[in-house]
Amino acid sequence: MIAAIGLVIGIVLGVVLQPAVPIWLQPYLPIAIVAAMDAVFGATRALLDDVFDDRVFVVSFLSNVLIAGLLVFLGDHLGVGAQISTGVVVVLSMRIFANAAAIRRHLFKA
Amino acid sequence: MTLHSVTDPAASMRLLADLLREDVGQEYVTAAKRRREEGTHEQRRWVLGLLVTCVCVAMILALGVVQRDATEPAAIKARAALIVRAQQAQARVDQLEAQLTATRSTVSDLQSAIVADSAAGAEVSGRLNVLEMDAGYTAVVGPGLIVTIDDAAQMVASDPGDPGRVQDRDVQLVVNGLWQSGAEAVAINGRRLTATTAIRTAGMAILVDYKPILPPYQIEAIGNPALLASNYAATSSGRALDQLVESFGLSVDTTTSLLLHLPAAVGVAPISATVPSDSVRATLSAAASASASAGSSASAGSSASSASSAFGSVLSTGGVL
DSSP states (O other), rough: OOHHHHHHHHHHHHHHHHOOOOOOGGGGGHHHHHHHHHHHHHHHHHHHHTTOOHHHHHHHHHHHHHHHHHHHHHHHHTHHHHHHHHHEEEEEHHHHHHHHHHHHHHHHOO | HHHHHOOOOTTGHHHHHHHHOOOOOHHHHHHHHHHHHHHHHHHOOHHHHHHHHHHHHHHHHHHHHHHHHHHHHHHHHHHHHHHHHHHHHHHHHHHHHHHHHHHHHHHHHHHHHHHHHHHHHHHHHHHHHHHHHHHSSSSSEEEEEEEEEEEETTTTOOOOOTTSSHHHHHHHHHHHHHHTTTTTTEETTTTOTTTTOOEEEEETEEEEEEEEESSEEEEEEEEEHHHHHHHHSSSSSHHHHHHHHHHOOOOEEEEEEEEEEOOSSSOOOOOSSSOOOOHHHHHHHHHHHHHHHOHHHHHHHHHHHHHHHHHHHHHHHHOOO
16 A cells, blocks of 8 residues: 555656756666666565565665666776676566566466 | 487577576565564564655656656757758758848849940840859749659668669759750759759758759750750760669659749859949949939939949959959
8 A cells, every 4th residue: 555655656756847867877767767667576576475575675676776776887987887787687677577477477377 | 418408499498497487586585484484473564665665666667758868869869959950050041042032133133223224234234144044143934844853653762772762863964964955044843053053962862052852853944845855865864864764763754845934043152253342332322322213314324324334344353253
């Protein structure tokens, strides 16, 4: 319930305010989006498995976004930003796929 | 084992399958297991953290959708900006061209006012008229030939290298053929050609006098229609064009017309020009005001004759006008 309210508030804020993403943050937006999707899918799966935990959700989301951002930042400064971005996106997509598969098994038993 | 993996058609997909079978996102499971070991069965609530994180997550996702143009490739944006600038520049060119045409007609009015009343002036005026017509400086009317060429019907519009596309060379071919056949004035899609007009390709458009024109290309030539048509068909250009039609499917249509209106060329830049001295300018403005007021014919005549002599001096001292 609280999660749903939070999601609605967030979407409304994002669409209505349309805060300008500073130029130095823009390379990290796609990474953050994939990390956010990963958090949502992971949380949905945990809810269906009946093991959802607020603290795990918060901490895992924050740490994933931070680590992903840090990796890309580091990669940018080492001159391999594009490759590390790809790596981060691949790993997060993998998690999203695994979680989506679990959700699918729950919902459709298939 | 090796044999099995070789025969398994989906062997290359094993990595993906393994990764999906593994519990990749298992933070929640580990946490639940630990809770079970510690004996605390109820899940921990952390309302504020959950709310804030959910807001963050949703906001990032919403931003991702809303700010699509922020991550849009820079090249597309740059292209759009360039298109806007090109259109503005084109509008400015159109405006300047209109201004140029207006100024030119004022100049020729002034010229005829100056030279109107003397025999020498009339002779100069007649020569000027012929030269201006040849140079594309004035609009001309007369019978002539219209050659219309267009891209092949089966041309792929997005492919700049399609052989069915009319190229600058093809248009040049037709124009040169028409000059060769005795055309006195030529225009492409309403753009009058002069001796120095460029017909070039830029990207996928053909530029005439640095202005893009669109197919079908209508090339109008003033001259004796029957003579033009028969001469043109016999030129090497006419035969080369027939070949293009045969091999690439370009469409070419030749018709004669009894009345063609060709405008003056706008892009005529003088090769050299002379700025009249102050005394000449004074006579010119006097002649202009005299012709404007058009009062007593005596005063107008006298000022015109004095002006024509001043004009003559400009010609002799200044060289080519």
